[in-house]
Every structure is written in structure tokens, then in C-alpha cells.
Amino acid sequence: MKRRTLLKAGIGLSPLLPLTGMAALQSGQKNSAQVLVIGAGIAGLAAARQLRDAGSDVIVLEARERTGGRIHTYANWRGPAVDIGASWIHGAGPANPVAKLARKIGARTVTTDAEKAELYNGDGTALSARDEKKIDSIRREVSEAIAEQSRRGPDSSLRKLVYAETDYETRSALEQRIIDFTLNSNYEHEYSGSTDQLSRLWFDDGGSYAGDEAIFLDGYKVITDSLAAGLDIRLRHEVTAVRYGEKEGVTVETSQGVFTASAVIVTLPLGVLKAGNVRFVPPLPAKKQAAINQLGFGVLNKCCLLFPEAFWNTGLDWLQHLPRTGHAGEWAEWVSFARPTGKPMLMGFNAADVGTRIEGWSDEKIIQSAVSTLSTMFGKPVPAPLDAVITRWKSDPYARGSYSFNAVGSTPAQRDDLAKNISARVFFAGEATEKKYYQTVHGAYQSGLRAADEILKLNLRR
Numbered sequence: 001m002k003r004r005t006l007l008k009a010g011i012g013l014s015p016l017l018p019l020t021g022m023a024a025l026q027s028g029q030k031n032s033a034q035v036l037v038i039g040a041g042i043a044g045l046a047a048a049r050q051l052r053d054a055g056s057d058v059i060v061l062e063a064r065e066r067t068g069g070r071i072h073t074y075a076n077w078r079g080p081a082v083d084i085g086a087s088w089i090h091g092a093g094p095a096n097p098v099a100k101l102a103r104k105i106g107a108r109t110v111t112t113d114a115e116k117a118e119l120y121n122g123d124g125t126a127l128s129a130r131d132e133k134k135i136d137s138i139r140r141e142v143s144e145a146i147a148e149q150s151r152r153g154p155d156s157s158l159r160k161l162v163y164a165e166t167d168y169e170t171r172s173a174l175e176q177r178i179i180d181f182t183l184n185s186n187y188e189h190e191y192s193g194s195t196d197q198l199s200r201l202w203f204d205d206g207g208s209y210a211g212d213e214a215i216f217l218d219g220y221k222v223i224t225d226s227l228a229a230g231l232d233i234r235l236r237h238e239v240t241a242v243r244y245g246e247k248e249g250v251t252v253e254t255s256q257g258v259f260t261a262s263a264v265i266v267t268l269p270l271g272v273l274k275a276g277n278v279r280f281v282p283p284l285p286a287k288k289q290a291a292i293n294q295l296g297f298g299v300l301n302k303c304c305l306l307f308p309e310a311f312w313n314t315g316l317d318w319l320q321h322l323p324r325t326g327h328a329g330e331w332a333e334w335v336s337f338a339r340p341t342g343k344p345m346l347m348g349f350n351a352a353d354v355g356t357r358i359e360g361w362s363d364e365k366i367i368q369s370a371v372s373t374l375s376t377m378f379g380k381p382v383p384a385p386l387d388a389v390i391t392r393w394k395s396d397p398y399a400r401g402s403y404s405f406n407a408v409g410s411t412p413a414q415r416d417d418l419a420k421n422i423s424a425r426v427f428f429a430g431e432a433t434e435k436k437y438y439q440t441v442h443g444a445y446q447s448g449l450r451a452a453d454e455i456l457k458l459n460l461r462r
């Protein structure tokens with residue numbers, strides 16, 4: 001008999017638990033299922049879809065007023081949509097499961113090209129050929145030092161390793177500026193953690209898919225919307241506690257009543273688990289709690305500026321900026337959407353500690369700082385933007401950051417500790433639980449499928 005038939009016949013999963021909770025009773029909606037999924041990001045949606053397609057009865061509990069989580073498409077501007085969470089399918093070749101999904105639903109994608117890049121000086125002067133040569137050579141020096149030394153010796157921070165290997169203290173002010181720029185643009189923007197916290201041993205432990213870097217013309221939400229279609233998703237249901245001490249099943253307390261099930265899949269972001277606002281009763285096992293405490297959760301913020309027309313070289317996709325002394329890491333990376341999408345939009349990024357600091361500023365201050373940086377880069381005043389969208393992922397109570405990283409003192413094996421189910425009743429998914437493809441949409445997606453499969457297999461064996 002196929003798995004689908006078994007589950008449809010109700011064999012395997014324990015019987016449904018009784019209905020509880022006033023909200024559900026009042027609305028007439030049931031609040032008991034075979035499986036509850038906490039979080040309607042890509043991991044939760046993938047898990048719920050997989051279980052539903054196998055015939056299981058699933059309810060998804062989501063705190064926000066929308067699905068998608070860290071996939072968030074802003075579609076208020078005319079023309080192609082803007083993603084203010086994840087933008088890219090990293091490595092959109094045939095093996096990438098999200099690329100497969102995109103092809104299956106006929107999503108419109110275009111690619112960006114990291115080679116179409118230019119570096120601008122942040123002190124208002126043009127970079128001389130000599131400066132450019134120096135920058136290339138220092139960038140190479142940093143990446144070679146990391147490649148040769150990072151897997152050696154006791155763990156320490158990436159910055160400590162690079163400062164020691166490049167004799168940072170003895171270098172000229174310009175050279176120090178370039179070293180700091182390289183640490184920020186190459187590592188903090190990619191991994192989201194401060195180079196003071198990224199583990200020299202494990203910061204880049206993981207895998208990647210081959211292929212282009214693809215973005216969605218109609219926004220990443222086409223993927224999450226396609227997974228969410230037809231699922232029982234309860235929005236504005238903030239989970240406050242997960243109880244699994246009773247003999248059977250689980251009880252999940254939310255801002256809108258109590259839900260019960262045979263099993264629960266927790267896809268809360270690592271930042272939310274760290275904050276401890278969702279109570280687990282009994283408390284999580286020590287190894288899992290240690291993984292939550294020790295793995296890092298970083299910040300990457302975006303500021304998208306829509307201009308009346310492009311004033312920059314629209315043949316470029318990436319504009320990099322070497323910040324002036326004392327402003328390391330501010331607005332170091334920009335993406336132009338003019339070539340891939342035709343939209344006169346620049347997206348400025350701020351990562352790690354700088355990202356956290358800048359998100360504390362007012363909208364006006366952030367926009368003013370972004371525009372004045374662009375004016376310095378181009379050596380003349382740039383036009384005022386028509387509109388701007390700013391993210392503050394660190395202050396977002398349902399994310400508390402952007403994505404996980406391997407921090408000093410953590411190990412990749414701790415992602416398995418995070419992923420491990422408790423008593424075959426409390427299952428875990430989400431980007432941070434993925435040992436190979438953490439930080440990414442495709443990693444989160446695969447973690448959701450993995451957790452759903454764990455439940456399906458367990459119930460087939462029972």
C-alpha cells in the first residue's frame with residue numbers, strides 16, 4: 001500500500017485529540033489536527049504541503065498577518081515586485097529544489113551577474129589605477145589568509161585571524177580601510193554575522209548549488225503562495241507555548257486559543273528561539289538549548305530606493321562602495337535592478353553590527369544617509385528618490401534577525417541537534433536546522449520536507 005493511501009485511511013497517526021479553546025469554538029473552526037505546524041515561512045509551508053499531499057490533517061499557526069516569513073514581497077510599486085526578505089535563488093541550476101519549484105509553477109525569473117560590478121570610493125575621489133591594484137591585492141591577501149589558515153588551530157573570530165595574518169596594526173590607513181571593507185563586503189554581507197563572531201573554523205561550512213543567481217519578477221512570494229494554496233493556515237496566531245509533557249500528543253497555546261495534535265513541527269526562526277518568548281514545557285533538551293544559544297543569528301537589512309530614472313551605469317548589477325575611514329561597513333553593497341528588471345531602483349545593504357546599528361535610526365535618517373552616500377560615490381548630488389522601503393529584520397519580533405551563521409564556539413553538528421525531534425512528537429525545521437544549506441530559502445524548504453518525511457516515516461512504522 002502506498003503511503004498516501006495509508007494516511008488517508010487514518011492508519012499510523014494517533015487519533016485526533018478533542019477540540020479545546022474558545023476562539024476556535026466561537027469561529028466554528030476546529031483547533032485540533034493530526035499535525036500542527038508553527039510558522040508559515042517556506043519551511044512550514046513545505047512541511048504542511050508535503051503532509052497534506054500525503055493525506056494528513058494539518059493546521060499551520062502563523063503570528064503575522066501574512067505568509068512567507070523571511071520571504072516578503074513588496075508589490076506597491078509599479079512594475080516588477082521588490083523582495084525585502086530573500087531575493088535570490090542562489091545557484092538556480094537544475095539541482096536546486098526551489099529552482100525546480102519555480103519552473104514547475106512557471107515563475108518569471110531573471111538573473112543578476114556578480115561580474116557586472118564596480119567599486120566606488122567613499123571619500124568622493126575617483127579610485128586611481130594604483131588604488132585599484134592595491135585593493136585587488138589586499139582582497140586576495142585576505143581570502144588567501146582565510147583559505148590557508150581558517151581550518152587550523154583553536155576556534156577564534158574571522159577578524160582575529162585576518163588581522164593577525166595581514167599584520168593589520170602595521171598597515172597604512174588606506175590598507176586598513178581595504179581590509180575592513182573586505183571583511184564586511186565579502187563575509188559579513190554574505191554570512192550576516194559580525195566578523196568578530198563568525199567562526200574561523202566553520203563560517204563557510206556548507207554547500208551550494210551550481211547555477212545562476214535568479215530573482216523573481218513577480219516576487220519570491222509566488223513560491224510561498226503556490227505552497228500555501230489550499231492549506232489550513234491560521235494567521236495572527238502567535239504561539240506562546242508548546243506543551244509536550246503529557247502522555248500523548250502536543251498542546252500549543254496561541255494568542256487565539258489552544259490547539260492540540262499528535263505532533264508539531266516548530267519552524268520558528270533561530271532568533272525567536274533565542275529570545276525565549278515561546279515556552280517549551282518541559283524545557284528543551286540541554287543539547288538543543290546549547291545549539292540555540294551557540295549558533296549565531298545575524299542581520300542583513302535592505303533599503304530600496306526608487307528613482308524617477310536611473311542616473312547610474314545601468315550595465316552594472318553590483319555597485320560596491322569603499323566607505324571612508326570611521327564608517328566601515330556602511331552602505332558597502334548596492335544592487336541595481338535597472339538592467340535585470342527595467343526598474344530604476346537601487347537596493348542598499350547593511351549587514352551584521354552596522355545593520356543592527358542603522359536599523360535603530362529613523363526612516364528619514366536612513367534615506368538621507370543612503371542618498372548622501374550615493375552622492376559621494378558619484379561625485380555629484382543624485383536625484384531625490386520617489387519612494388523608499390526599509391527593513392528592520394533585527395527588531396522584527398517574528399524574525400529577530402535575518403539568518404543563522406556559525407559563530408565562534410558553535411559546531412556544524414549543532415544544526416543536527418537543533419533539527420532532532422523530541423519524543424517523536426516535537427519536530428524542528430527551518431533554515432537554521434539545515435546543516436548543508438543553512439541561511440537559504442532552498443535550505444529552509446528542504447528542512448520542511450525533511451521534518452514532514454520524519455513524521456510520515458515514523459507513522460508508517462508504528
Ligand SMILES: Cc1cc2nc3c(=O)[nH]c(=O)nc-3n(C[C@H](O)[C@H](O)[C@H](O)COP(=O)(O)OP(=O)(O)OC[C@H]3O[C@@H](n4cnc5c(N)ncnc54)[C@H](O)[C@@H]3O)c2cc1C
Binds near residue numbers: 431
Ligand atoms: C534580508 C534577507 C535577505 C535574504 N536573502 C536571501 C536570498 O537572496 N536567498 C536565499 O536563499 N535566502 C535569503 N535569505 C534567507 C531566507 O529568507 C531564509 O533562510 C528563509 O526564508 C527562512 O525560512 P524559514 O521558513 O526557515 O523561516 P521564516 O521564513 O522566518 O518562517 C518562520 C515563520 O514563523 C513565524 N513566527 C515567528 N514567531 C512566531 C510565533 N511565536 N508564533 C507563530 N509564528 C511565528 C514567522 O512570522 C515566520 O512566518 C534572506 C533573508 C533576509 C532576512
